[in-house]
Amino acid sequence: MIRPSLFAIALASSGPALAQSVVAPAADESTEIVVTGRGLADAPGDRAYDIVTIDRARIQANASNRLESVLADVAGLQQFRRSDSRSANPTSQGISLRGIGGNASSRALLIFDGVPQADPFGGWVAFPAYATGRLGRIRVTRGGGSGYQGPGALAGTVELDSATPDQLTPVQGSVAYGSRDSVDGQASAALVRGSGFATLSGAYARGDGFTPTVEESRGVVDRAAPYEQSSGALRTVVGIDAKTELQMNASAFTDRRDRGSDFTANRSEGADASLRLIGRGAWGYSALAYLQTRAFASSFNSINAARTTATQSLNQYNTPATGLGGRIEIAPPLGENITLRVGADIRDVSGKTQELYTFVNAVPSRRREAGGGTTTTGAFADGSVVAGSFTFSLGARVDWWSIDGGYLSERPLAGGAALTNLRYADRDGSETTGRAGVAYQPVEAITLRAAGYRGWRLPTLNELYRPFRVGNDATAANAQLSPERLTGVEAGATLTPAPGVSIAATYFHNRLKDAVANVTTTNPPQILPGVTTYRVRQNLDAIRAHGFELDAAYRPGRLGVQASWSHTNSTVEGSGITAALDGLRPAQTPRDQVSGTVDWRHDAAAVSLTVRHIGQQFDDDQNTRVLDPATTLDAYAALPILRSLTAEFRAENFLNERVEAGISGANIVERATPRTIWVGLRYGLR
Numbered sequence: 007m008i009r010p011s012l013f014a015i016a017l018a019s020s021g022p023a024l025a026q027s028v029v030a031p032a033a034d035e036s037t038e039i040v041v042t043g044r045g046l047a048d049a050p051g052d053r054a055y056d057i058v059t060i061d062r063a064r065i066q067a068n069a070s071n072r073l074e075s076v077l078a079d080v081a082g083l084q085q086f087r088r089s090d091s092r093s094a095n096p097t098s099q100g101i102s103l104r105g106i107g108g109n110a111s112s113r114a115l116l117i118f119d120g121v122p123q124a125d126p127f128g129g130w131v132a133f134p135a136y137a138t139g140r141l142g143r144i145r146v147t148r149g150g151g152s153g154y155q156g157p158g159a160l161a162g163t164v165e166l167d168s169a170t171p172d173q174l175t176p177v178q179g180s181v182a183y184g185s186r187d188s189v190d191g192q193a194s195a196a197l198v199r200g201s202g203f204a205t206l207s208g209a210y211a212r213g214d215g216f217t218p219t220v221e222e223s224r225g226v227v228d229r230a231a232p233y234e235q236s237s238g239a240l241r242t243v244v245g246i247d248a249k250t251e252l253q254m255n256a257s258a259f260t261d262r263r264d265r266g267s268d269f270t271a272n273r274s275e276g277a278d279a280s281l282r283l284i285g286r287g288a289w290g291y292s293a294l295a296y297l298q299t300r301a302f303a304s305s306f307n308s309i310n311a312a313r314t315t316a317t318q319s320l321n322q323y324n325t326p327a328t329g330l331g332g333r334i335e336i337a338p339p340l341g342e343n344i345t346l347r348v349g350a351d352i353r354d355v356s357g358k359t360q361e362l363y364t365f366v367n368a369v370p371s372r373r374r375e376a377g378g379g380t381t382t383t384g385a386f387a388d389g390s391v392v393a394g395s396f397t398f399s400l401g402a403r404v405d406w407w408s409i410d411g412g413y414l415s416e417r418p419l420a421g422g423a424a425l426t427n428l429r430y431a432d433r434d435g436s437e438t439t440g441r442a443g444v445a446y447q448p449v450e451a452i453t454l455r456a457a458g459y460r461g462w463r464l465p466t467l468n469e470l471y472r473p474f475r476v477g478n479d480a481t482a483a484n485a486q487l488s489p490e491r492l493t494g495v496e497a498g499a500t501l502t503p504a505p506g507v508s509i510a511a512t513y514f515h516n517r518l519k520d521a522v523a524n525v526t527t528t529n530p531p532q533i534l535p536g537v538t539t540y541r542v543r544q545n546l547d548a549i550r551a552h553g554f555e556l557d558a559a560y561r562p563g564r565l566g567v568q569a570s571w572s573h574t575n576s577t578v579e580g581s582g583i584t585a586a587l588d589g590l591r592p593a594q595t596p597r598d599q600v601s602g603t604v605d606w607r608h609d610a611a612a613v614s615l616t617v618r619h620i621g622q623q624f625d626d627d628q629n630t631r632v633l634d635p636a637t638t639l640d641a642y643a644a645l646p647i648l649r650s651l652t653a654e655f656r657a658e659n660f661l662n663e664r665v666e667a668g669i670s671g672a673n674i675v676e677r678a679t680p681r682t683i684w685v686g687l688r689y690g691l692r
Contacts, residue, residue: 053397060079070679084596089677091263092263114162123166129468145165148555153386160492171196177690179689188214268318298329306318343391347387461491492517547578599620640659658679
């Protein structure tokens with residue numbers, strides 16, 4: 007069991023939120039200050055793209071009370087692995103869209119109140135950092151070329167907005183007890199005074215965990231995988247004058263997980279701070295600066311064929327990383343039907359991994375250090391024009407990138423000459439990307455839309471420099487990886503035949519050139535004891551993905567239905583060292599994903615059932631390890647006891663479906679979360 011740690015509320019994250027404005031009292035209308043806590047308004051041209059919005063009510067009524075589960079409402083938005091942030095290795099939790107595969111680094115851009123959230127070193131997402139009680143809205147844009155939101159949106163953009171005080175009661179909190187001695191608690195407070203407001207929030211979760219290895223694959227070494235996680239956030243928004251506000255944010259999180267056998271503990275920590283100035287006058291503007299710090303540590307083991315003994319194979323004892331960045335944009339007054347945002351942004355990341363490896367008689371004999379830095383500087387313009395029944399959108403950006411200071415050092419702990427001492431040549435380049443779309447509304451109930459886009463992503467420091475090992479599988483880094491580039495088109499229609507009814511269908515076709523993948527090889531860069539499968543990070547020729555997405559919602563009143571379906575055909579284009587992969591399906595890419603929810607809401611009372619299906623997918627690049635399809639059922643119920651007190655019941659994977667999350671080289675199957683039941687209370691001062 008993981009020992010409980012002290013929970014400290016840290017400082018944290020803010021910016022665009024949803025919902026109504028907070029209006030400060032004023033002596034007269036001419037000096038009235040309206041504070042919203044948001045960024046600049048959404049662009050009218052967004053109607054030309056495939057966008058799904060998840061509101062606060064749905065975020066709150068979720069069986070797991072975790073962000074990754076909420077995001078699963080949007081079919082096609084997936085993590086690299088099927089397991090969630092209680093049992094998955096944190097480095098496997100990158101997010102992607104539209105069936106272009108993944109290798110644990112995110113191929114979708116995640117931003118929270120305007121700040122990019124991917125880990126500076128590895129590109130994965132620290133899901134325990136985002137307590138659902140802090141969120142006011144989630145907005146998912148399928149399709150790349152994010153324009154003013156920044157680079158990295160190969161397959162789309164996920165925007166998280168903080169809850170505003172009008173979405174939070176002055177004081178609210180929840181606590182639940184669940185299966186396997188689990189505890190889940192969140193609390194927040196909101197203070198509104200004059201021309202500003204402040205919110206303080208915290209979250210804590212722990213559990214003894216389940217045994218990830220399925221029963222028929224288990225041995226003596228397999229056991230439950232406990233977890234303990236906490237986060238805190240402080241958000242302050244101050245109205246400077248009637249059109250200007252300053253948003254100050256800070257946050258921190260800690261995450262402890264175990265992978266279900268000895269020598270598999272990992273630890274993640276991080277703190278963020280941001281400062282944003284928003285102007286909403288005739289000339290709108292936004293100026294943002296932010297800092298991210300991350301630390302990660304993880305241990306790996308090697309298990310014998312009988313699964314009777316586990317020996318430590320690697321101790322990644324520290325992986326510090328830092329992300330610094332900023333963005334400035336201006337929205338000039340061009341008339342009622344024309345909007346334009348122009349500006350520039352910069353992001354600088356640096357980090358390294360420090361590891362002990364080649365254990366002899368349980369003692370490490372070698373030390374490895376590898377890392378470097380990257381910088382991306384961009385300039386962008388994004389505009390919309392509304393002309394009668396037509397809406398046009400056009401955005402473009404130019405990014406200049408550099409990769410520098412890369413190195414790999416491996417030395418014997420006993421002293422002596424370096425085993426490896428590589429210094430990689432610095433590289434730089436530029437990328438031009440963008441998107442264009444048009445929406446046509448022949449009648450009020452029908453919107454037809456079409457769009458094209460081009461996005462790019464720079465390889466992470468993890469992909470460039472860090473070799474890694476999972477059990478008996480080892481993967482080598484590649485400092486010569488090229489940036490990934492995606493070109494895509496889409497066309498669709500949105501129907502709103504009656505109030506509360508919406509049906510959106512979209513066809514898309516994407517080609518991801520130079521996709522980074524872990525490619526199996528018979529010529530490993532070095533011999534490691536106990537390793538049975540070797541892979542090397544390589545740029546594939548391309549991944550081609552096409553398919554359709556269907557999203558529907560029906561809410562005539564208290565009863566509601568929503569559904570999402572993504573169907574994708576994805577294939578690898580390979581030659582040379584990757585020729586054996588040509589025509590295969592990318593790893594971790596299901597053909598079908600479906601999510602459907604039926605719910606009933608009345609004041610504080612709510613009931614919902616959610617069915618999710620994920621199709622068969624391959625765990626490896628050679629399509630030899632098959633993860634079976636899975637269909638799960640989640641349930642949620644809230645029953646008011648007193649005016650401010652509500653009882654909650656939550657059930658994850660209620661039918662206890664086996665959801666396969668991975669297969670190791672020895673055909674050992676790992677599963678995702680089994681049936682988990684929660685009972686708890688929610689308090690909200692009204």
